[in-house]
Amino acid sequence: MSTKKTILDNLETALRAIKKSGGYNTDIADVKQFGLAMDVQMENKPAVAIVEMPERAVAEDDTNIQFVMPISLVAIMTDRSGLRDKITLFVDDIKKVVCAASLGDNCLDINLTGLGDMAYTSTEGDARVPIMVDIRYYAAKAGF
Amino acid sequence: MAYVHGTYQVIEDAKDFIVGLMNDLKTAMSAVTPKISYVYTGHNNAAMELNAASVDIISVSKTDEGSDAPIAPVMSYYITLSIRVHVNYLGRYNDGIETARLINSVDNYLSTHLKSGQYRIYNFGDAVNFQTFEESQTVGGELFVVVHRVIDHTQA
Numbered sequence: 202m203s204t205k206k207t208i209l210d211n212l213e214t215a216l217r218a219i220k221k222s223g224g225y226n227t228d229i230a231d232v233k234q235f236g237l238a239m240d241v242q243m244e245n246k247p248a249v250a251i252v253e254m255p256e257r258a259v260a261e262d263d264t265n266i267q268f269v270m271p272i273s274l275v276a277i278m279t280d281r282s283g284l285r286d287k288i289t290l291f292v293d294d295i296k297k298v299v300c301a302a303s304l305g306d307n308c309l310d311i312n313l314t315g316l317g318d319m320a321y322t323s324t325e326g327d328a329r330v331p332i333m334v335d336i337r338y339y340a341a342k343a344g345f
Numbered sequence: 346m347a348y349v350h351g352t353y354q355v356i357e358d359a360k361d362f363i364v365g366l367m368n369d370l371k372t373a374m375s376a377v378t379p380k381i382s383y384v385y386t387g388h389n390n391a392a393m394e395l396n397a398a399s400v401d402i403i404s405v406s407k408t409d410e411g412s413d414a415p416i417a418p419v420m421s422y423y424i425t426l427s428i429r430v431h432v433n434y435l436g437r438y439n440d441g442i443e444t445a446r447l448i449n450s451v452d453n454y455l456s457t458h459l460k461s462g463q464y465r466i467y468n469f470g471d472a473v474n475f476q477t478f479e480e481s482q483t484v485g486g487e488l489f490v491v492v493h494r495v496i497d498h499t500q501a
Contacts, residue, residue, distance in 0.1 A: 259435075260391040260482050267391035267482060309394065310434040337434055337482070339392040 204307045204340040205270065209234055209251060211304040212272070212311075212336075216249050219294045226290035227278075243277050246327060247291055250275040264343075267309070270336045273317075274299070279327040288319065288328045299334055310337040352499070356405050359424035359492040360386070362464040363455075364400045367428065370454040371398075377450065379443045381430065388429060389480040396447065397431045399481065403489065410495065423467060424492045429476070431483040441474050444486040448472045451488065467493035 219229040230245035234253075241250040252273040260267040276295055278288045299313055317331035348354060367384045374380045385399040393399070403425040410419045430447040432440050452472065459466045470489030477484050 260389075260480065262387070262389050262391045265391040269482075307392075309392070310437065312434070312436055314436070335436065 204338060204345060205256075205268075208270075208304045208308050208336060208338055209253075209272075211308075212302060213251060215298050215302040215304070216251075216274070216295065219249075219291075219298060225294040225297070227287070227294050229294075238273065238275075241275055241277075242325075246277050246279040247287075248277045249295060250277065252331075259337075265339045265341055267337065267339045270338065271314075272334050272336055274332040274334060276330045276332060277327050279325070281326075284328050285319075288330060292316065292330050292332060295332055299332070304336065304338075307340060308336060308338045311335070312337065353496055355422050355494055355496060356402055356424055359422075359464055359494065360400055360402050360426055362461055362492060363426050363428065363490065365461070366455060366458055367398050367400060367451070369458070370451065373454065374450055379432070379446055381447060381450070388427070388478065391481070393431060393481045393483060395431055395433065395483070396443075397483075398447075398451065399429045399431065401427050401429075403427050419495060419497045422494050422496060424494075425470070426490050426492060427487055428490065429478060429485060429487045431478065431481060431485040433484050435477065435482045435484060437484070439475055439477075439484040444474050448474070448486050448488055455490065464492055464494050467491045 213232045216232045219225045219227055221228050227247050229247055231243055231248040234251045235241050236253055238252045254271040256268050256270040258266050259269050274295055276292050278291055280287055302311055312335045314335050315333045320329045364386050371381050371384050381396055381398045383394050383397040388399050388401040405424045408421045410421050432443050468491040472488035474486045476487050
């Protein structure tokens with residue numbers, strides 16, 4: 202069992218709930234986890250890619266270590282009609298999920314830290330916006 | 346297992362005295378908003394849940410109270426303890442009003458529960474707002490109390 206993997210799986214589940222029927226602006230088609238940003242490819246869109254970045258150990262006591270795990274949530278949308286408005290609304294949906302997400306007992310905090318530039322990719326024909334979050338969690342020293 | 350050499354563990358016991366009061370406060374203020382939901386026995390904590398209070402030892406001083414000292418000295422111990430209230434994690438909203446309210450609750454409770462057994466709260470130091478706590482990666486406020494105890498050391 203992995204504390205970190207459980208938290209990422211919980212985040213994926215929370216993001217999959219982005220549906221118009223749930224009060225959001227978008228019907229999400231897919232969410233996937235990636236270890237490298239260069240690997241991000243999604244067949245079904247609108248989608249969110251959860252991309253891991255290097256985590257830091259920030260505090261320690263006799264039994265636990267606290268980590269901050271930065272994550273890039275890449276919002277991907279391919280609808281050419283009204284794309285700019287739609288991806289802005291999609292990004293807001295993701296921010297709303299992030300601010301309310303409960304990611305399990307070991308997750309202390311999830312903090313929205315910023316958004317990157319919107320990028321249009323001619324090869325994929327989609328627009329992408331990276332949303333940066335810090336996930337603060339702890340794990341027992343006895344096992345990760 | 347003994348944790349110190351000798352008869353008295355006065356420094357740590359003074360901390361336990363305050364930790365006990367903080368746990369009593371946690372129960373007493375359960376209907377208050379904001380409230381302290383967790384009490385920790387040290388500032389260094391990698392798994393701190395909020396809102397929390399933590400207690401730790403800062404310093405100890407002692408004075409000689411015995412009239413025939415130093416042959417049979419009766420010593421007064423003054424242990425300075427730090428009480429922190431934690432309202433959010435590092436990088437998040439450092440709510441000064443919430444912190445001030447929690448400090449106010451702590452002050453009200455301690456001021457009406459000054460003594461337990463041989464320990465008593467002798468003095469209150471400054472309370473400070475808008476603090477950043479590296480040991481737990483949190484933000485909040487801190488206040489200081491001085492706990493007093495008299496010990497008559499049996500001479501070897």
